[in-house]
Amino acid sequence: MISLIYDLEGKKIKMKKWVKFLGIIFCLLLVQTSIFAVKAPAIVQAGTVKSGLKKENGRYYYYAEGVKVKNTWKTIKTVSNGKTISGRYFFGRDGAAYAGKKVKGAKVPAVKKIGGKYYGFGISGRMLKGTYVINEKFYVFHSKTGVYDSERSVRLRKASEYEKDAKTLRKLLGKPQKTVTRESCYGEGRESILYYPNFMVCLYKNEQGKEIVLGILGR
Numbered sequence: 591m592i593s594l595i596y597d598l599e600g601k602k603i604k605m606k607k608w609v610k611f612l613g614i615i616f617c618l619l620l621v622q623t624s625i626f627a628v629k630a631p632a633i634v635q636a637g638t639v640k641s642g643l644k645k646e647n648g649r650y651y652y653y654a655e656g657v658k659v660k661n662t663w664k665t666i667k668t669v670s671n672g673k674t675i676s677g678r679y680f681f682g683r684d685g686a687a688y689a690g691k692k693v694k695g696a697k698v699p700a701v702k703k704i705g706g707k708y709y710g711f712g713i714s715g716r717m718l719k720g721t722y723v724i725n726e727k728f729y730v731f732h733s734k735t736g737v738y739d740s741e742r743s744v745r746l747r748k749a750s751e752y753e754k755d756a757k758t759l760r761k762l763l764g765k766p767q768k769t770v771t772r773e774s775c776y777g778e779g780r781e782s783i784l785y786y787p788n789f790m791v792c793l794y795k796n797e798q799g800k801e802i803v804l805g806i807l808g809r
Contacts, residue, residue: 643668643679650679650687650715658685668716677716678736680704687715696808699724701738708738721746721763723789723808749803756793756801763791776804785809 640653643666652659652666659681667676679687680702690699690713699722700711710718710731717736722729728746730739749759766784774781779796781804789808795801 642666650689651685652679652681652687660685675716679715679717680709680711687711689713689715698808699729701729709736710738720788721786723806726806728806750791750806752803752805754803756803759791759803766791 639656642653644651644653652664661683662681664679664681665676666679667674681687688700688702688711690697690711692713697713699718701708701724702711710722710729712718718731719733719736720731728743728750730742730746732739746762749762763786766786768785770783772781774794776794777796779794782793784791784793789806791806792804793801794804
């Protein structure tokens with residue numbers, strides 16, 4: 591007995607013809623499946639290229655088109671507390687900016703020799719200008735170029751020696767931002783702490799009115 595099966599149009603077809611018919615349908619399905627299986631080409635996005643000043647592992651680097659700059663000065667604008675600050679940085683042979691560090695909570699600037707001249711750098715890597723106290727010694731950096739001013743630095747160091755008359759030091763430093771007076775442990779008199787932008791000066795005045803230097807400290 592020959593089994594009869596209806597095709598898609600409702601017509602009766604014999605078994606042999608049915609097998610052939612199934613083969614055609616199967617091939618068509620394979621072709622259709624392969625067409626839909628083709629995926630759209632994936633869009634490959636390029637990785638983010640590093641640019642500008644970056645802090646990595648506690649050190650500062652500057653990237654230009656993804657490459658660290660080395661052995662060069664860079665003038666960089668940064669934003670701090672909503673204010674834009676322009677400063678100079680020097681990046682050494684390993685690409686890291688010359689920078690100071692914190693020692694027991696105190697900011698200690700770094701002094702580096704570049705091109706035969708000395709410069710100071712803060713903990714953020716920015717070149718310093720003005721007067722600072724580093725390791726209990728005065729360092730003065732030119733207000734425009736940042737170059738270390740040895741002459742003025744030496745004068746301040748001599749004037750700030752322990753128990754030196756404070757008149758010369760006061761004259762060289764000018765008026766402080768703030769002065770705090772308190773009882774002294776040094777003797778029968780009072781101490782004055784003079785606050786300047788980057789350092790403090792401790793003075794002692796005896797009952798006769800003579801004022802001497804007790805010490806200086808960076809801020």
